[in-house]
Amino acid sequence: MADNKESRKVLVLLGSPRKKGNSAILAGQIIMGAESAGAEVETIFLHEKKIAPCQSCYACQKKDSKGCAIDDDMQPIFQKLIKTDSWVIASPVYWFTMSAQTKLFMDRCFALSAYQKNPFAGKRIAIAMSYGDTDPFTSGCVNALRTFQDAFRYVGSKIVGVVYGSALEAGEIDSNTALMKTAEELGKKLAG
Numbered sequence: 001m002a003d004n005k006e007s008r009k010v011l012v013l014l015g016s017p018r019k020k021g022n023s024a025i026l027a028g029q030i031i032m033g034a035e036s037a038g039a040e041v042e043t044i045f046l047h048e049k050k051i052a053p054c055q056s057c058y059a060c061q062k063k064d065s066k067g068c069a070i071d072d073d074m075q076p077i078f079q080k081l082i083k084t085d086s087w088v089i090a091s092p093v094y095w096f097t098m099s100a101q102t103k104l105f106m107d108r109c110f111a112l113s114a115y116q117k118n119p120f121a122g123k124r125i126a127i128a129m130s131y132g133d134t135d136p137f138t139s140g141c142v143n144a145l146r147t148f149q150d151a152f153r154y155v156g157s158k159i160v161g162v163v164y165g166s167a168l169e170a171g172e173i174d175s176n177t178a179l180m181k182t183a184e185e186l187g188k189k190l191a192g
């Protein structure tokens with residue numbers, strides 16, 4: 001672990017506009033598990049942040065880059081991402097993949113390499129997703145999971161586990177007690 005890393009710290013990125021929605025509840029269970037294992041958790045509600053789309057200027061990829069050229073709320077998030085080894089990404093399924101809020105965040109992570117060499121190496125990631133359909137395939141959840149899998153494999157991060165479930169109305173996922181337990185266990189694993 002690099003010197004500037006804060007050990008047993010978990011950064012949670014909530015990608016739904018519903019603060020108390022299903023993916024946030026799943027993330028909450030992961031947090032409960034992580035905290036019970038001794039982790040310190042910080043949560044970022046992406047929807048209330050000003051995060052512009054990547055503008056493909058490649059300023060972040062230039063030699064001696066000073067970072068992402070877009071001066072918005074991603075700037076402090078870059079610093080937190082660098083300093084935290086364990087991330088939770090929670091998203092609803094929107095139009096057969098992750099939410100726009102989550103995708104904006106993912107695209108902007110392209111610039112992380114301007115702040116640290118191999119910024120994704122050694123990161124441990126948990127994914128939480130919810131969808132309205134009854135099936136993870138027809139809902140599009142699997143598309144999003146594949147995207148996360150491909151992206152984090154490409155950059156050398158480890159997906160520690162994924163939790164996902166069907167629920168349409170906000171809070172509905174709460175009644176899936178088996179899933180709640182699985183999410184809590186994932187939190188313990190992430191922090192452990």
Ligand SMILES: Cc1cc2nc3c(=O)[nH]c(=O)nc-3n(C[C@H](O)[C@H](O)[C@H](O)COP(=O)(O)O)c2cc1C
Nearest residue numbers: 016021022023092093094095096130131132133139
């Ligand atoms: C704009 C929008 C698009 C959606 N697209 C899908 C979809 O493609 N597949 C699906 O199963 N559910 C879809 N849903 C339902 C949500 O995935 C579902 O309600 C989910 O539990 C919401 O999670 P949240 O409470 O964390 O926001 C959509 C909902 C919205 C608002």
